[in-house]
Amino acid sequence: MQPFKYRREENSAAAVAAIGQLEHSKFLAGGTNLIDLMKNGVERPAALVDINRLPLAKIEALPDGGVRLGALARNSDTANHPLVRERYPLLAYAILSGASPQLRNLATNGGNLLQRTRCPYFMDTGFAQCNKRDPGSGCGAIEGFNRMHAIFGTSEQCIATHPSDMCVALAALEARIVIMGPQGERIIPIAEFHRLPGDTPQSDTTLRPGELITSIDLPKSPYARHSHYLKIRDRSSYEFALVSVAAALELDGDTITSARLVLGGVAHKPWRLEQAEKILTGNKMERHLFAAAAHTGMEGAKTFRYNRYKVEMATRGIRQALGVAGGVA
């Protein structure tokens, strides 16, 4: 690891100011991703601004029936908070299916949004090629071992996935990311927060340099009763998803009045299936409806040598998650 300056700030304005002053600086939250990457030599910040003392760890109800998740609330506190369990069980399950208890106790909500891909060609500087780590160097994964890689929204430059479980649920819940920057506050809808790799795979998100995430705001949700987060993985805990599915249904008897369907582990961002949601909406829950939604959802998938299985796996996953969410599995 390269030596770095360390500075701790007590409030958001000071943190934003500090990150602007210090060259090549980064915020340090739980450190569960950043420190690993520094040890691997993938991230080489010259300075860290520790934000753990910022007063951003609260979880509180919003007047419109939504909930505000502080950027520095730990993943475990978030998943176990009564407001989250009651109003957004989908999110609670998604968070709890990620990482391990030890990691969730350290990991923050803001850090989770910004965790970087687990693509091995990105994580290991021993590989010469990675456009995300070293733009222009090529992609090691396209012709390499790409079993964990994306099948949607890939580019010639990058086929990495976003590894978060939490973000898949956030996408289904249409969260808004609240940000403080040198120019003040702004809000980015989750759908626009993570980006596809395109020609600039080095940028994971639309966050600008020096901006601080202060909270994740969840709008009031009609999905508390009928939702499911299905995570398909190689072992039953402490492992990233091969494919994950967030399914949320609003029901009137057997009829779906609105639906949310988002996949994880298949793209550079949580992959929302809006066409499939449309197919579901207004129809009675039935096996063939779920199958049709899954079929539509998987249209346009582009696979690579070792990840062909993801299409079939996601198809089955969507059917199962919808069935469980609707209480008909």
Add this chain to the structure above:
Amino acid sequence: MSPLGEPLSRVDGKLKVTGSAKYSAEFEIPQLAYAVMVQSTIPSGRIARMDTSAAERIPGVVAVLKPGNALELPGAERRVSVLQDDLVHYDRQPVAVVVAETLEQAHHAASMVRVEYAKADAKLNFDAGFPTSYPGSHNGIPGDLSFGDVDAGLRQAEITIDQVYTTPIQHHNPMEPHATIAKWDGDHLSIHDATQHISGVQETLAKMFAIPKENVHVTCLFVGGGFGCKGQVWSHVILAALAAKQTNRPVKLVLERPQMFGPVGARPRTHQKLTLGATRDGKLTAIRHEVHANTSEIEDYLESSAFPTRVMYSCPNVATIHRLVPLNLGTPTYMRAPGVATGTYAVEVAMDELAYELEMDPLQLRLINYTDVDPHTKVPFSEKNLRGCYSRAADRFGWSKRSHGPQTMREGKLAIGWGMATETYPGKNLPAAALVRLQPDGTAVVASGTQEIGNGIYTVMTEVAADTLKMSPRLFTAVLGDTNLPPAPISAGSMTTASVGPAVREAALRLRSQLIAIASRDAQSPLHGADESDVELQDGKMFLRSAPGRSDNFKSLLARHGNRPVEASAQVKPGVNENQYSVHSFGAVFAEVAVDPDVRMVRVQRVVAVFDVGKVLNEKLGRSQFIGGIVWGISLALFEDTHVDWRNGRIINANLADYLVPVNRDIGEIDVSTLDIPDTKLDSLGARGIGEIGITGTGAAVANAVFHATGKRVRDLPITPDKLL
């Protein structure tokens, strides 16, 4: 008292759970400097240029050692990478060593070393290497061995199974990484090393540096798991000693987790072609087991997967063939149940396939082909009660309630599958020495230059000595892991207890005789003039069987004899004449899996295993070994897989997040028991060793259960959800 076999808790348990057991990296040494290895990023070629100037400028750096400036080692060999030339034979080969005042400085400097390579063509295509593969041997036993006439046996067969099974490269990954501290004192070298074989380290270092063996002192009080990867002396041990010599400082070198993937051994990849021939009623007429396994370009290691096939079933015509495929990868090595874990997977899945072809209960098929004699040498097994294992395990599992067809058992939504397999492991031992010393205060020391690798040998030594001298185990201190002690063999091959146990027994018996002789010669002793055969020991006392009133105790005896300790040592080579008996352990293992019918995640809900391993010296330690082995078997079947980027030979999951081993949630109920029948033909203890047999067969039992649940036969381990879709 300490009747052998009782579940005495580990004598070192408290030290371990309180963190006070000292592992090899934990010794504080004045003036210590820290070494970090720089490793290659190409699989084959030459170092064209190495720029260490930036690294050398980092504050605190003591030296950057590389080919060209590293000391010449008189005894260096090609098999280790110790900076003697600029050749690269595999990715992650050590190519430089940075020594600094602090670990952080060493790390930082190591990241600043710039290496340019001249790449050469690398051999990285396993299958393409088959035509030029060559035979090998494992521990001196030839890889090729046949008896009978397999072609004729196959012609007689009414049913044949002909399949290929593959197992991936695996890496050991004990919790404690490899670690060495080296310190020179003139031409004397002291070493703290995380090793399964202190005398091996001593010999290798003596040879490398061309100094007498007596000049090298190696200690290792605890090993935080070895599983085979700490059995050999790898490059880093020599590099630590080299760095210490060259910098004239004591040096510590601890491998980081990613460094465990390459330079310190692995289980190689295997490709196993199994051909079974059988009659309609299930009698095997032929077995052909042909193995291709990778080795490295610099050294041969043979994964002996077909060895178990030589002893498992009564079959007149057997051919076992092994071929080595050299690749530009780190040299593979022994990994828990080497050969047997991978081999029993293939044979026992093939047997399952045969059972389904015959529409026969897989257990019945095993019984039909049961053998009481070694099928190759035709000599009887020293002790074999596998029938008892089958029937007890089947009972405990509830096997009779099985429905034969695949996909016929359910539990709610989940598909349930049951599978079984035979387990086996050779009973081996090597000469070992030990000493037992009675102290004037009535306590005692039992010592041997063996290694505690989690196997519980501190406890076993204590128990055996206490049992022989009829003293409380609490009065004993066990000492080991030091080359100044009586030598013991490598802690591997499930031999430690079977080798060191008898040595301790013999030393304790000699001490017993000495004590009785002293008493008998002592006019003041109530046992004066006693004959040894009339003396019995109990609770630190000796008394006459013919006159129990006449007794003397150890403490007063020693008090009358100058308060000096009395000591006895022994060197023994236990074991039997191989022309008379074949020594193998056996067991039966049954597994139940539940498979999600849609997304195909597999969970092993239940494993029942019963072992015939001779006398179990400590029930509690034994259970841990069996359970650990079974977890490894589950891991073999479902999880472990070293992913190599075959374009450049670099391992891409070189960390414990991406190299999967089971987590608690993956492991269901495990029910283990033993027949506990001593193998009296072996020696007075009758223990055959238990460290590895648990992993054998288990991989197959799980794989067979997955087939039973899903109707899908995956012949390429591990069985991950994508392969079951």
